[in-house]
Amino acid sequence: MTSSIQFKILSTSSNTNARRGRLITPHGTIDTPVFMPVGTQATVKTLSPFELREMGAGIILSNTYHLHLRPGEDLVDEAGGLHQFMRWPGAVLTDSGGFQVFSLAKLRKITDEGVTFRSHIDGSPRFFSPETVMEIENKLGADIIMAFDECPPYPATREYIETSLKRTLAWAKRCKASHQRSDQQALFGIVQGGMYADLRREAALSLVDLDFPGYAIGGLSVGEPKPMMNEVLADVVCHLPVDKPRYLMGVGSPDDLFEGVERGVDMFDCVLPTRIARNGTVMTSRGKVVLKNAQYSRDFGPLDENCDCQVCKVYTRAYLRHLLKAGEVLGIRLTSYHNVYFLLDMMKKIRKSIEEDRFLAFKREFYESYGFASNDSE
Amino acid sequence: MTSSIQFKILSTSSNTNARRGRLITPHGTIDTPVFMPVGTQATVKTLSPFELREMGAGIILSNTYHLHLRPGEDLVDEAGGLHQFMRWPGAVLTDSGGFQVFSLAKLRKITDEGVTFRSHIDGSPRFFSPETVMEIENKLGADIIMAFDECPPYPATREYIETSLKRTLAWAKRCKASHQRSDQQALFGIVQGGMYADLRREAALSLVDLDFPGYAIGGLSVGEPKPMMNEVLADVVCHLPVDKPRYLMGVGSPDDLFEGVERGVDMFDCVLPTRIARNGTVMTSRGKVVLKNAQYSRDFGPLDENCDCQVCKVYTRAYLRHLLKAGEVLGIRLTSYHNVYFLLDMMKKIRKSIEEDRFLAFKREFYESYGFASNDSE
Ligand SMILES: [Zn+2]
Ligand SMILES: [Zn+2]
Numbered sequence: 001m002t003s004s005i006q007f008k009i010l011s012t013s014s015n016t017n018a019r020r021g022r023l024i025t026p027h028g029t030i031d032t033p034v035f036m037p038v039g040t041q042a043t044v045k046t047l048s049p050f051e052l053r054e055m056g057a058g059i060i061l062s063n064t065y066h067l068h069l070r071p072g073e074d075l076v077d078e079a080g081g082l083h084q085f086m087r088w089p090g091a092v093l094t095d096s097g098g099f100q101v102f103s104l105a106k107l108r109k110i111t112d113e114g115v116t117f118r119s120h121i122d123g124s125p126r127f128f129s130p131e132t133v134m135e136i137e138n139k140l141g142a143d144i145i146m147a148f149d150e151c152p153p154y155p156a157t158r159e160y161i162e163t164s165l166k167r168t169l170a171w172a173k174r175c176k177a178s179h180q181r182s183d184q185q186a187l188f189g190i191v192q193g194g195m196y197a198d199l200r201r202e203a204a205l206s207l208v209d210l211d212f213p214g215y216a217i218g219g220l221s222v223g224e225p226k227p228m229m230n231e232v233l234a235d236v237v238c239h240l241p242v243d244k245p246r247y248l249m250g251v252g253s254p255d256d257l258f259e260g261v262e263r264g265v266d267m268f269d270c271v272l273p274t275r276i277a278r279n280g281t282v283m284t285s286r287g288k289v290v291l292k293n294a295q296y297s298r299d300f301g302p303l304d305e306n307c308d309c310q311v312c313k314v315y316t317r318a319y320l321r322h323l324l325k326a327g328e329v330l331g332i333r334l335t336s337y338h339n340v341y342f343l344l345d346m347m348k349k350i351r352k353s354i355e356e357d358r359f360l361a362f363k364r365e366f367y368e369s370y371g372f373a374s375n376d377s378e
Numbered sequence: 379m380t381s382s383i384q385f386k387i388l389s390t391s392s393n394t395n396a397r398r399g400r401l402i403t404p405h406g407t408i409d410t411p412v413f414m415p416v417g418t419q420a421t422v423k424t425l426s427p428f429e430l431r432e433m434g435a436g437i438i439l440s441n442t443y444h445l446h447l448r449p450g451e452d453l454v455d456e457a458g459g460l461h462q463f464m465r466w467p468g469a470v471l472t473d474s475g476g477f478q479v480f481s482l483a484k485l486r487k488i489t490d491e492g493v494t495f496r497s498h499i500d501g502s503p504r505f506f507s508p509e510t511v512m513e514i515e516n517k518l519g520a521d522i523i524m525a526f527d528e529c530p531p532y533p534a535t536r537e538y539i540e541t542s543l544k545r546t547l548a549w550a551k552r553c554k555a556s557h558q559r560s561d562q563q564a565l566f567g568i569v570q571g572g573m574y575a576d577l578r579r580e581a582a583l584s585l586v587d588l589d590f591p592g593y594a595i596g597g598l599s600v601g602e603p604k605p606m607m608n609e610v611l612a613d614v615v616c617h618l619p620v621d622k623p624r625y626l627m628g629v630g631s632p633d634d635l636f637e638g639v640e641r642g643v644d645m646f647d648c649v650l651p652t653r654i655a656r657n658g659t660v661m662t663s664r665g666k667v668v669l670k671n672a673q674y675s676r677d678f679g680p681l682d683e684n685c686d687c688q689v690c691k692v693y694t695r696a697y698l699r700h701l702l703k704a705g706e707v708l709g710i711r712l713t714s715y716h717n718v719y720f721l722l723d724m725m726k727k728i729r730k731s732i733e734e735d736r737f738l739a740f741k742r743e744f745y746e747s748y749g750f751a752s753n754d755s756e
Contacts (some may be wrong), residue, residue: 045706054487071702079694294566314465322448329423333426
């Protein structure tokens with residue numbers, strides 16, 4: 001069957017698993033490795049689609065759980081799908097809601113059939129199963145949709161992970177069977193298996209057997225130490241096909257992106273840049289800056305002297321700090337803009353470094369300037 | 379003495395006091411009658427200076443009381459003044475803080491010398507007098523600055539208003555005497571006098587005697603019925619010089635703007651467009667729309683089919699309603715943008731109608747479409 005997306009590897013790193021690729025979707029071509037800003041409720045917090053485009057975003061993520069609860073998939077469908085609803089001309093990926101059901105929703109009850117839970121907004125009872133989630137994601141209309149999975153906590157016993165994984169794999173099969181729009185939406189399987197290498201391997205092989213157009217690695221960055229995450233990640237990638245995109249879910253700190261790319265990941269998403277922006281923290285080429293600190297009150301320089309974004313070209317740290325201290329929306333708008341730009345720009349530089357086969361050298365430079373110890377994590 | 383601003387009348391209405399003018403400031407030429415969006419804390423809530431420029435704003439208002447408390451006039455001075463601090467290339471007017479001291483601050487004590495009060499932010503003791511306010515406004519560096527006045531409440535006894543007015547007039551004189559930068563900043567006097575025609579007259583004449591480059595009418599729209607406001611306004615304008623700009627403070631609903639222009643006012647400011655936007659209410663050519671109402675949930679048309687703003691060109695009511703219901707910042711950004719644009723655009727049409735001497739006809743058309751009864755008020 002022809003997939004609605006195509007993936008090509010353009011170049012590879014000679015001394016790591018990093019690869020430079022291209023993902024063709026019904027809403028544009030995406031250069032990989034790519035960072036996808038998160039637009040939970042059909043908006044990347046504080047930013048307009050025009051601004052996202054201006055800063056070079058090609059694909060964003062939106063959350064099935066949230067959109068199902070508000071405004072509901074039927075309304076989005078009536079609007080012509082997510083792209084049309086939010087006026088975003090680029091590509092969209094929707095998650096499956098699995099993560100949110102297990103982290104946000106109340107009173108959940110899980111069976112092999114699916115999950116019964118209550119909305120965190122109004123307490124109304126809901127039911128997610130592979131079939132209902134596929135129906136929702138089909139209506140939302142994203143270019144890439146995720147299979148419904150269970151995202152187990154960390155730590156968890158081997159027994160718990162075994163039971164959970166079995167269910168997730170059965171659900172992946174049911175998702176594939178009930179997906180109605182594979183000509184327009186690419187369904188990715190999600191590799192779970194906790195921190196157990198053999199279970200992760202089993203998960204990868206089973207999913208590859210089902211032949212998805214792309215594979216995600218879920219259940220990482222859930223509280224485990226970073227070296228453990230990186231080890232599991234390296235193991236999982238070994239068992240995934242070379243010619244399909246690999247997506248590490250919910251990961252987006254600069255070092256996580258470098259470590260993921262190094263191990264062969266092509267796609268990432270995270271709320272980090274917009275979330276820390278709202279707390280007044282910005283990423284810069286010289287590390288994090290906590291703008292609310294008093295030392296910046298009379299700092300009339302830009303957020304990052306090495307950044308070319310519209311915010312760094314215009315505004316001062318002193319003014320941005322004032323806006324944040326005063327609780328002004330423009331403050332979180334501008335810090336969000338810079339932070340998302342910062343990660344997109346970093347990924348652009350990572351892609352270039354892979355093309356020029358100097359990924360590790362670039363990583364070393366970046367870490368040094370940012371203040372990470374190399375081979376170390378934040 | 380040469381003023382830092384120049385004001386010219388370009389044309390007048392033959393059957394009303396409306397006039398079409400031009401105000402030349404150190405930061406650009408302003409076509410009048412003009413609506414000034416309010417940027418209380420050195421930002422027009424949710425909007426960037428670029429967006430304000432894009433929608434045609436030429437002058438904005440900022441609040442002395444708020445900026446004095448945070449970030450402080452010394453910091454703004456160090457940044458190079460308000461324009462430079464907030465990166466706003468147009469003109470700025472700062473109020474005197476009088477209104478805020480009497481409405482926001484706590485534990486105030488008023489004497490002829492000035493007002494002692496406590497910051498509404500941290501309770502710290504502060505003192506505003508004509509001299510301290512001039513020093514603050516000189517440091518903030520706006521193109522137009524306002525004399526320190528007392529804004530009495532409504533209703534108030536004649537005795538109270540008499541005492542208060544005497545003080546305000548004495549303060550106006552002291553403001554003029556202590557203003558240090560009249561070569562760059564035009565100081566406007568403020569006509570008070572409550573709802574008493576003779577006191578208003580006395581106030582106007584006394585201020586005109588002091589020869590200010592412009593005159594404001596304060597203490598209106600403080601709770602009195604609209605017909606009373608319009609009557610007082612018409613009386614006051616009679617006593618103000620024809621060749622100086624007249625500024626009606628704190629007024630900005632569409633009908634107030636029309637009624638003010640009709641009586642000869644040149645300048646207006648109000649938080650209304652951004653404040654109601656944050657509550658999900660937008661002004662349209664067919665009247666107010668309360669977006670949160672369920673009837674708009676599946677309305678895939680623009681906010682206002684007759685509006686050319688960037689928001690109406692792109693987004694649907696259904697999407698904007700979703701953003702507002704979901705508490706997303708983009709929602710209040712976009713409704714604020716439209717509302718400010720709506721008033722700026724309305725003023726542009728008012729100016730054109732005066733040039734073509736069909737102001738009353740345009741007013742009638744507008745009221746009919748908006749849903750106001752003519753000669754009536756909202
Ligand atoms: Zn930047
Ligand atoms: Zn509009």
